[in-house]
Amino acid sequence: MSGHAASAAKATTVEVRLPSRLGFEKVALATAASVARLMGFREERVEDLKTAVAEACINAIEHGNRLNEKLSVGVVLSVSEDSLEVKVIDDGKGMKRAGIAAKPDIDRKMHGEESARGMGMFLIQALVDEAEWVAGTGGNSSYVRLVIRLDKEQ
Amino acid sequence: MQSETKARVEQLTSPAGAPVAVLRFEGDIASTSKDAVLGTFQALPKDIARLVLLDFSKVDYINSSGIALVIQLLIEAANSGQKVAAFGLTAHFTKVFTMVGITKYAALFATQGEALTAL
Numbered sequence: 001m002s003g004h005a006a007s008a009a010k011a012t013t014v015e016v017r018l019p020s021r022l023g024f025e026k027v028a029l030a031t032a033a034s035v036a037r038l039m040g041f042r043e044e045r046v047e048d049l050k051t052a053v054a055e056a057c058i059n060a061i062e063h064g065n066r067l068n069e070k071l072s073v074g075v076v077l078s079v080s081e082d083s084l085e086v087k088v089i090d091d092g093k094g095m096k097r098a099g100i101a102a103k104p105d106i107d108r109k110m111h112g113e114e115s116a117r118g119m120g121m122f123l124i125q126a127l128v129d130e131a132e133w134v135a136g137t138g139g140n141s142s143y144v145r146l147v148i149r150l151d152k153e154q
Numbered sequence: 155m156q157s158e159t160k161a162r163v164e165q166l167t168s169p170a171g172a173p174v175a176v177l178r179f180e181g182d183i184a185s186t187s188k189d190a191v192l193g194t195f196q197a198l199p200k201d202i203a204r205l206v207l208l209d210f211s212k213v214d215y216i217n218s219s220g221i222a223l224v225i226q227l228l229i230e231a232a233n234s235g236q237k238v239a240a241f242g243l244t245a246h247f248t249k250v251f252t253m254v255g256i257t258k259y260a261a262l263f264a265t266q267g268e269a270l271t272a273l
Contacts (some may be wrong), residue, residue: 022185026215033189047246109225110232116222118191119254123218128255 012079017072018117020065020090025057028075028088034075036084041150048127049084049148055120056088056144064090065143082150083129089143092136101125157181157215159190160192163198168270175203178267180212183220191223192230199232205273210267211242220252228259241269 016031018024029050036046057073065071076088101121108114125131130147162179168174175198183191198206208224211217231238241263243251248262256262262271 011213025217026182044246047244051217051246051250053217058219059219099235104254106225110259112229114224116229117219118219119218123250123253 001075014077014079016075016077018075018148020061020067020069020073022058022067022072024073025061027056028057028073030055031075032077032084032086035079036148038080039084039150041084045148045151049086051085052124052127052131052146052148053088055124055145056086059144060088060090061091064092066092084148086146086148087143088146089141091140092142122141123141143147159183159187162193163194166207166270167213168273169262170273171253172205173202174205174207174270174273176207176209178209178212181218183210183213183223185217185219185223187220187223191220191227195227195230200236204236206231206236206238207246207266207269207273208238208240208260209242210247211266213247216242216247221250221256224251224256224260226257232259233271237273239263239273241266241267 014031014035016028018027026093032053033046034048036049040050052077060073061067065073071091076087076089078085104122105114109116117135124144124146128146129149132145134143134145136142158181164176164178164179166174166176177194179190191198196208228238238259239261243262251262255258263272
């Protein structure tokens with residue numbers, strides 16, 4: 001985005017509130033994809049973002065809110081001139097992530113030495129430019145913050 | 155909210171003359187897809203379906219729970235000596251499957267024709 005559109009976009013935020021029910025992550029990923037396309041992201045990066053947002057929402061629904069449909073998941077997309085930030089907020093205690101999520105070990109999975117599941121955080125970190133897990137104060141409103149940047153050549 | 159996963163089986167023959175069971179998926183591959191993915195695979199006659207092809211060409215959403223189901227299918231196939239390959243994944247999910255290491259246990263092809271020729 002450039003010129004007037006970029007300066008107008010600086011303050012732009014889009015918010016979505018999801019029920020804690022699996023499947024509704026698709027609402028968030030569709031919204032994130034629409035915003036990213038408006039910003040001019042390449043389709044390859046839009047697909048990366050969709051998977052990262054979906055996995056962040058699934059974690060929030062399953063682990064943060066423990067599938068409690070009385071709780072909702074907030075998704076806040078903040079548009080800036082050269083990047084899109086996505087915060088996925090739940091009512092859980094959060095997970096403090098330091099460093100890089102381990103790459104799934106397919107051999108261990110195939111031999112039953114680790115769960116076939118457990119790839120969400122790895123995918124999030126691998127597909128976006130920044131991923132940060134922030135534990136909420138007082139035991140709730142934890143969030144994961146994702147950032148995807150527009151390439152200069154876009 | 156999650157779309158139902160449809161699965162159907164088609165029996166084909168590779169150019170080399172080998173019988174191939176093709177599992178054609180449609181819809182999302184997610185945590186709700188266990189019956190469609192694992193159930194359909196488990197219903198294949200193990201003694202006949204030595205070569206299994208997974209068709210993802212009508213799938214446009216796969217999440218980590220769905221990938222885990224594919225890995226569970228690969229574990230069962232390996233345990234019963236079946237060979238599995240896949241085709242029809244989008245470029246994005248080809249990348250994701252490669253990132254998590256699935257390509258070590260199942261070759262990925264762009265088209266059914268390429269997969270059948272390679273089996």
